[in-house]
Structure formats: structure tokens, C-alpha cells
Amino acid sequence: MAFDLADRGIYGFSTSENLRFADVDANGHINNGAFLELLENARVSYLREIVRSGLPRFRMVVGRIEADFKRQMFFPGLATACARLVEAHERKCVIGQGLFDGEGNCTAVQRVLLVSLDGETHRATPFAPEVRDMIGRLAASKDGLTP
Numbered sequence: 545m546a547f548d549l550a551d552r553g554i555y556g557f558s559t560s561e562n563l564r565f566a567d568v569d570a571n572g573h574i575n576n577g578a579f580l581e582l583l584e585n586a587r588v589s590y591l592r593e594i595v596r597s598g599l600p601r602f603r604m605v606v607g608r609i610e611a612d613f614k615r616q617m618f619f620p621g622l623a624t625a626c627a628r629l630v631e632a633h634e635r636k637c638v639i640g641q642g643l644f645d646g647e648g649n650c651t652a653v654q655r656v657l658l659v660s661l662d663g664e665t666h667r668a669t670p671f672a673p674e675v676r677d678m679i680g681r682l683a684a685s686k687d688g689l690t691p
Contacts (some may be wrong), residue, residue, distance in 0.1 A: 545677065547630050547640055549630075549641065549654070551569065551596065551627065551656070552624075552644055554686075555628050555652065556688050556689030556690060557586070557626060557628060557646060557688065558626040558627075559582075559586045560625075561582060561585070564578070565620075573617060574617040574623075579613065579629070579651065579656075580609075580687050583611075583625050583627075583643055584624060585627045590627035592637070599675055602672065604658040607655060608655075609655075609656050610655045611653070611654040611660055612652060612654070613647060614653065615651045617651050621645060621672045623643060624645075624649070625642075628682070628687065629683040629687070632680040634671065634676065635655075635659060635660050635669065635671065636658060637660075637683070638657050638658070638683075639670075641653065641656065656680075
């Protein structure tokens with residue numbers, strides 16, 4: 545299923561943070577690194593929410609990040625970062641993300657490929673069947689949060 549990551553309505557999970565003056569760059573807007581940090585915080589919180597749903601602990605590592613910056617954000621302000629599963633495979637999954645300013649405008653979208661990792665060998669490994677089943681249901685769901 546293809547998702548429009550700029551559509552706030554596809555996300556059941558979000559975090560909100562105040563933009564910091566420390567994140568303002570020489571051009572007077574929030575720098576791209578801060579965008580990535582806001583998205584990372586939401587992604588990690590989203591994954592923790594999934595694990596808390598009763599799944600056994602599993603490890604993943606970032607294999608690829610694709611980010612598209614759509615518009616500027618300015619201090620002071622509020623940012624809402626969203627995350628949801630958009631793809632599930634045997635050894636990897638893809639988290640789709642959107643970042644929105646205080647007026648609800650999409651400022652960035654991101655796709656993050658995560659690879660299932662064996663904690664002992666540090667090699668890619670298939671997800672446990674119950675994990676693979678859950679991430680598949682979340683990726684196919686309307687909001688990425690309710691299987």
C-alpha cells in the first residue's frame with residue numbers, strides 16, 4: 545500500500561516538541577539536523593510503543609534514511625513529528641514519517657529502512673514470526689498504530 549507521508553491523517557502516533565533557539569541556523573530557520581532529530585525522537589518512541597504492546601524484545605538497525613525537506617520552520621514554534629510502519633518484510637521494515645509545523649503544514653517527510661538484527665552476531669536476521677506478523681498488520685493498518 546502506498547502512503548502519502550505528507551498527509552497528517554495517516555499517522556496514529558506523534559510527538560510534539562517546542563522548537564529551540566539553539567536549532568536556528570545562519571539563515572534564520574530551523575536547521576536540517578534538527579528536523580532529523582525531531583523525526584528520530586518520534587521514530588524511537590513509536591517503536592517503543594509497538595514493543596510495549598506485548599511483543600518480545602527485538603533489535604533493529606537503521607540501514608537507510610531518505611528525507612525530503614518541504615518547507616522551513618522558524619523559532620519560536622511547535623513541531624509535530626509522526627511515525628508509522630509502511631512496509632514489513634522478512635528481515636526489514638520501513639517506517640514512514642512526517643514532520644509538521646504549528647499550523648499543520650508538512651515540513652519534511654522521511655522513509656527509514658530498519659534491518660532486523662541478531663543481538664549476538666550483529667548480522668541481519670529474520671524477525672520472529674510474532675514480530676513479523678504484528679509489523680505486517682501495523683503496516684497494513686489505517687493509522688500504523690492499531691493492527
